[in-house]
Amino acid sequence: MTERIKNLHDELRNTLHREEPPAGFAERVLNRVAEQPVAGRSTPGPFGSGVTGRSEGLFIGGSKGRADAVARGEARFKLPFIQWAAAAALVAAVAGGFEYIAKQEQRAEGEAARERVVLALHIAGSKLQLVQTKINRLHEQPEKNSNQ
């Protein structure tokens, strides 16, 4: 029984042995790393050009690979700032929009209230004029009667 167990262990080790991937695997991995999105390098960020030294030499040989690695190094340090700046701008824009809408509503309410006050004053004025006219008539009639 022990021998059988040993055989199964051995067979499993033989079956599950390490195997090298297809040729060019490492190059394909490095190409995919190089193809990862990189933030633009033309405008230096507020923190300077970023710490790039640790990324140099990522690819053994070739200045293009080194340049890509440097670019990726910069991107690593710039990307969070760009994301934060974009988020802050978005928040500011949304907040500004809400404030503008609130002010517009306040202005519309104020104008409507002013119109209501003006209308009320007009009504009150016309009523007062009507009363004044009636009082004048009442005063005029006794004078006519006495003259007759």
Next chain:
Amino acid sequence: MGEPAAAAVDLDDGAERVAPGDFAAIVRRQQGMVFSIALHFLRDRPAAEELAQDVFLELYRHLDSLKSPEHVTFWLRKVTSRRCIDYTRRRKWSQVSLDDVPELAAATTARDPLLQRMLGHLVASLPAAARAVVILRYQEDLTPTEIAEVLAMPIATVKSHLQRSLAMLREKVTRVMGDAAV
């Protein structure tokens, strides 16, 4: 498994980290381990290669946080196993039951390619967690304690997976190939 030592660098803060310049060397040194775990897990070469590439891309993004070559190896085993388990669970419909594995013609000689092929299929038909345990045990030659650390599972669970998987494998192989096979 006798990994050759990889370079590590001392940073200004005194902490030791793997030098990013070694990434290409790490890929070349560890590609066999990562690819083989994926291949034995998935039994699908294109899928195993793609998964292995994804693991190395993730490694590139996390290289700053890895402290030593041993840490890199541990991290690669952990992430590869986790990705394999996730991949298998997402494609559960494509799993083959142990009973569905085609029975090969009887052959009793040791180091039999047919037996190895059958064992490969049987291992690939184990439940995902048990499969990871068996592959790390027999491909990477890890102890149950090390497997428990890599897979973040209790050591009792690792031992239980190993015992049950071996019993199932032995029963199936014996049924097909006779007592002499194992």
